[in-house]
Amino acid sequence: MFAALQCVRLTISTQPVVIAAQPIAKGSVITADSLALRDLPYDEALRNVFHDCDDAVGLIAQVDVAEGGIVTSTMARASPVVPEGYTAIEVRLASSADNLSLGDVVTLSSATIFSEATPEASPDTDAVTLRELCSGAILTAKPSRDADGNTLAVFAVPPHEAATVLQAQEYSAIIAIVSS
Structure with missing residues (x-):
């Protein structure tokens, strides 16, 4: 047997x-x-x-x-899914996207210039600060360049943060910050 x-x-x-x-x-x-x-x-x-x-x-x-x-x-x-409750938006980045990989979670921030009125600074001195727009943006497509040489990247973000990012990129530079 x-x-x-x-x-x-x-x-x-x-x-x-x-x-x-x-x-x-x-x-x-x-x-x-x-x-x-x-x-x-x-x-x-x-x-x-x-x-x-x-x-x-x-x-x-x-x-x-x-x-x-x-x-x-x-x-x-090859590409990540857009999580439920998120939307995908194309973002024009001022920062380099060369080190970003599909699925990376980044913080999208904008540079804001404001007049710094302190006793130590002259009244006409401008300062730059970063304003966080979205802390959990997921890269869903390989970044590319448009005809003007701008870096374009598609991120999945919650809808309310998508509206903020889209409006901010009309007036200021958007950078992607990789968390460690």
Whole structure:
């Protein structure tokens, strides 16, 4: 009996399947550390799963994936999702976007000039201050340049902060500040 079971086991073909080695949160970048390979019996239902960890690394999780869960091509894509209750807006940045990656969460701020009237400063001295417009803007598309050379980036933000950012960029420079 044991020999017969061994023969049956040897005839079942397997395939490598990518699984979550740890929980992966929706909207996070999938890293090599968060994935593992497991051999599973071949099944046509597993056709849309990742069969190589490298194929999923760097993608953005579109759903929460539990530890040990199979990672499918519908669960991850190259751009992040816009969270429920957020809207996506295009922002003209005065700061460099070269170091930004998809899924980065940044603070969008504007530079405001005001007259500084203090005893130490002359009355005509102007000072610049940063005004925080949105503290949780999520980069959802690779930044690009328009015909004038301005950096454009698409961020997912709450609607009330979107209105503030859109109005502020008409009158002042917007910068993206990466938190550490």
